[in-house]
Amino acid sequence: MKKKRSIIALAIALVLFIYCITTYKLMSSRTYQVAGELVSRVETSQKVVALTFDDGPSGHTDDILKTLEQADVQATFFLIGTEIEKRPEDVKKLLQAGHEIGNHTYHHNRMIFKSPSYLRDEVEKTDQLLRDAGVTGEILFRPPNGKKLLYLPYYLSQHDRKTIMWNLEPDSLDEIASSADQIVEYTLTNIQPGSIILLHAMYDSRAESLKAVQGIVSGLKAQGYQFKTVSELLQMQGK
Template sequence: MLKFKTMLILLVTMSIYSGNAVASPTSQVVKDRSYYEERGDIVWEVPTQKKTIAFTFDDGPDRKQTPKILEVLDQYQAKATFFVVGERVERFPEIVKLVLSKGHEVGNHSFYHPSFQNISKEKAVNEIGKTQQAILKATGHTAVLFRPPGGSYDQNIINVSKQNNLQLILWSWHQDTKDWRAPGVQRIANKVLKNVRNGDIILMHDYVYNSSQTSEALKIILPELKKQGYSFVTVSQLLSQKDNPNTHIKVTQ
């Protein structure tokens, strides 16, 4: 029994950013990725024969970094999805409007960005609902995608997402750039370029404290991938390009 409890504690306290998002401890049963993927409850990446990928940016909007990223995206005719924090939407509504005006997509990333690893259903409802309202008030747009902070999920979070007509989106495990750590421009770029494949959902951030490494890395990544024949779309556009629904990308960690 002691050994079982120790293993359970280790599972619960695993770092989400280690590359394997783990279910919240509020779940009655921890199910593996394939269970949620086959049901369409959660999307990590999209099986497609087309050379398309989706860049995603979390934690914004930010008055300085988001416009810099938008400039680079514009330069390479790239569209992307921005998972915004509701509290920051209320502070910078003009930035969210700018994102949408340039043809990008805005998704829900909670209101205060709390850890969803131990979140109650009531708090999840509040976090998601308030952010939906903030986006709608700022832009007149209703988000259709949700990404939980840190990638934490359980059945309650999935249910709340569905109740708000939101598709829960995570990211390709091999495409977590960890740019939030400001590891260096070239390291961010290498992470994407050395692992890229069709249907990837790439995790980046448009708000990293005192860092512009993400926008600088994009200046390396986008021209190289464009040279390789890739195009850059929103997550919703990528979902529309999915191959046979019964075909799944092989999971790698």
């Protein structure tokens, strides 16, 4: 009897363990979600890539704009609603310079284990701020920290929205984030046609990420790559 009980306890523990691992993998996956379209890289044989910046706008928007102008590339920015409210003019400046702007939620909280209405508000409040600042057309969405589980993908698929992830995030790797040269080298080494590169240059602590932009752009252009916004990159799917 005792033995039977301990077998049952063990089985329950195992099921819970598998459930936790599966949940974690699911919410963190860059390439899979339960519903709707998730893009971490575009399948193409053309030498095209997209440079994306997460978070902000911030006091570094102008620095990034200047760097991108000097590098002569357009990028895609996933901005946070609460930060847009502080700097709505930054959105206009980014648009005027030809960059694309996506939605990165209102509060930048992890979009898991929250109520459907909370998740919906996070997306829709930020959409409205972007519309007020002049964003037209489809608004791409990227979840904070890439986290999503069940309702968020369902909601996005119901609204025919894509979840835009990334396949290269050089400044999220501690061992290289503190060196612009290493960020550049990592990017140039691991690039593939259709790659989506993520940088976090909006923060004071990420000066090296901003410094790396010029090297990433000139290095990739030397390899024959062209820079596209994420929407333009999506058009290259299968080409």
